Amino acid sequence: MQNTELDIIKSSGEKVKFSFSKLRNSLLKSGADKKTMKYVLDEMRNELYQGISTREIYNRAFALLKQVKSVYASKYKLKNAIYELGPTGFPFEKYVGRILTSQGYEVSFNQTVLGKCVKHEIDVIAIKNNTRNLIECKFHSEEGRNCDVKVPLYIHARFNDIKNQKKTSYHESGWVVTNTRFTEDAVQYARCVGLKLISWNYPEDNSLKHLIDKSQLYPLTVSTLLSNKEKEFLLKREIVLGSDLLKNEYLLDHLGISDSRKSRILSEFKILCTITKVDGN
Structure with missing residues (x-):
């Protein structure tokens, strides 16, 4: 099926035409290299169907990016990460x-x-x-x-x-x-x-x-390695940005996070801004 013929359903219930170019752009803005972008697009090309929701498309692209490199998935989920800043606002x-x-x-x-x-x-x-x-x-x-x-x-x-x-x-x-x-x-x-x-x-x-x-200021909630409970613990202590966590990494010890996992979590945020600076997005 050609992507111009594919109708997808937005979260509002609105039906729109699917665009591979929009998906491609969102993948590039995640910092993903062209090889990774091609891999995700090829995989998804065979999984799309008439009436698929934008949520399903997002979830699949996110999962594929995470398989390659978690930091790509982190940046790709930026919009959803903002939703996770709730519920108080x-x-x-x-x-x-x-x-x-x-x-x-x-x-x-x-x-x-x-x-x-x-x-x-x-x-x-x-x-x-x-x-x-x-x-x-x-x-x-x-x-x-x-x-x-x-x-x-x-x-x-x-x-x-x-x-x-x-x-x-x-x-x-x-x-x-x-x-x-x-x-x-x-x-x-x-x-x-x-x-x-x-x-x-x-x-x-x-x-x-x-x-x-x-600004390159990414919220703590973009992390693909922290659990929802861990994010909630940190947000309650006004750790809103990934850079806040890098300055207060001792809070991960309070959560009982192992040294190896702690290292991966901190590395995720350090790499995120590095990729942003390199790719110019």
Whole structure:
């Protein structure tokens, strides 16, 4: 069957045409070399069928990459690794803050800001070049839950109340950051009122994925070697990035992890950034 004839089902239930070129690009961005990419594509070519879900395609590609080299699988699972930062959403806020800190922003979390009418708790405040960016983080722990127009409507009303208070020397800007997607209406409204939106794939040149690749700050949850319970233990101790773990590797001893496994886990994160720098992705 030609891939142009193959319908696949997205997590939202939408039916779309399968694209080998998109799969090829995602494999290349994992750091996989051309030999590995060809191996995965050849294997999957014989396993695809009409109506296969994007989840099944992802799981199979992930398993094949892991067979070759775990660090390829780690980078390939980046989007899913963000979902694993839940369920409270606070690790996601910390993660967004760390990315912005790497870009030169002065960042603070969960600050109460006085509005003209009421007080507001802001997830992340990022200051740079005399602009105070008030950021609301909308985290979803599963695919298919997109942010509709009600989200920017609500957030814009809150930010307007803060701006109308007029007791700051900063120029102020409102942002909404999500790990999923915004609907077309949400994007249209935000453009109209001047609200900045950042989602997994929007805007194209400044999306969450683009910012992660640019900063090379990968979440702890990309690890293919840590168990879910081990990740949860570390996240509760505010170990959000792989680099955090490299600086606090003693926490792996607290988990009773053997020296040989500990070495593999730390090596996984060290290699991840090395591959990123080499392949330019």
